[in-house]
Amino acid sequence: MALIQGIPGEFGPQPWGEAILRTSELLLLRITRRPADHEVRLPGLATTPLHVVEDHTGRALTWRLDGDDLIVRLPDTGEAPVVRVALEGKLRIVPPDTVTANADGVWDLTPTGTTSYLVARRSADVAIRVFADSRPRVFLANQSSVAGDACRTIGPFPMPAGLVVPLRVEATAIRRILVAPVGTVLASIHPTGDGELSVVVTNFGRATAHGEAGLKLPDGSGCQWTFEGLEPGASVAWPVPILGPSGRHELRVRLDAGRRSASSPYTIRLPATG
Structure with missing residues (x-):
């Protein structure tokens, strides 16, 4: 994935200790629980580090980026250090x-x-x-x-x-x-109660929509609907009783409403009967 620009913020507690924002471009990693592999992972750092050093000695530490995570290699021996991370710009995080x-x-x-x-x-x-x-x-x-x-x-x-x-x-x-995205006609599936779902088609477009929707059910049967004159911003819904074998089933509405048709999958788990 391409680099994601984060938002201003601060980090929560970490398994190895805490990340403290000393200034907008300087982080301190306070290590209170040294990981067994001597590597500290700080997730969701969107700002690129300039350098990473041991705070009291200034000794450079080995580090790398794994996606949006900063991984720092601690010295194999000695007390758990405080790690100083200088950043290229203001701290931005990926929640x-x-x-x-x-x-x-x-x-x-x-x-x-x-x-x-x-x-x-x-x-x-x-x-x-x-x-x-x-x-x-x-x-x-x-x-x-x-x-x-x-x-x-x-x-x-x-x-x-x-x-x-x-x-x-x-x-x-x-x-x-x-x-x-504006222009999309989207089909989604929603739970409404025991043994029943609702199929919803929403018009995210700027023009009136029309089309067909269909759903294959876990028992092999199916439902079919047509809709006309669905105004921009509006939704239409149909209740669906759900029958089928026990277990996990992924459902997806087949929607034909023009070039920008989209459908969100929905997973249900049917209980055993008898």
């Missing part, structure tokens, strides 16, 4: 929960908190559909918007390529967030 868009440029998020971090492979204008129990307010980077209707998309927002962008959503009971 551990950063999500990259899939091949269709779509993010499919089930957030564990109010903020997620997104990375796009290429620049695009995107819209956001939040599945929540209240009208959401969305903050993407330094842009914000509130939904006039909780069942419609919000946007567009410009999304740059290769830049970590925070997405914050204020709403009650957020179940899922879909982010897609």
Whole structure:
């Protein structure tokens, strides 16, 4: 993957100790638990190091980058040192929960908190559909918007390529967030209760959409739907009872809605019967 530019921030606790931001361009790695292999890994460092030395002696230490992780080789003997990491510029990090868009440029998020971090492979204008129990307010980077209707998309927002962008959503009971390039018609699958799912088609475009959607079920049967006059920003949904053998099944809607059709997969686990 190409280099990802991170966001300003600081590191959380590490298995080997802590990373302390002394100045905007200087990190101190305080080692309190020496790893057995004498290598310290600092994940999510987006700023390139200039040099890495032992703090008290100035002795240069061996280091390398593994993706967005900095790996420093500690001396094999002696007390665990404090490591000084000088940076080429201001500290920028890649948060551990950063999500990259899939091949269709779509993010499919089930957030564990109010903020997620997104990375796009290429620049695009995107819209956001939040599945929540209240009208959401969305903050993407330094842009914000509130939904006039909780069942419609919000946007567009410009999304740059290769830049970590925070997405914050204020709403009650957020179940899922879909982010897609403007112009996309997206099919998604959502749990609605025991033994039932909902197939949802959302128009992230600027023009009215029409097409067909189909879903093959785990028991070998299938469902087929057509939709007409789906307005920009709107969604249409169909309930689907789910039957089939026990185990894990990956479902994906077959969607035909023009050149920008996309479909997010969904995995279910059916319990054993009897």
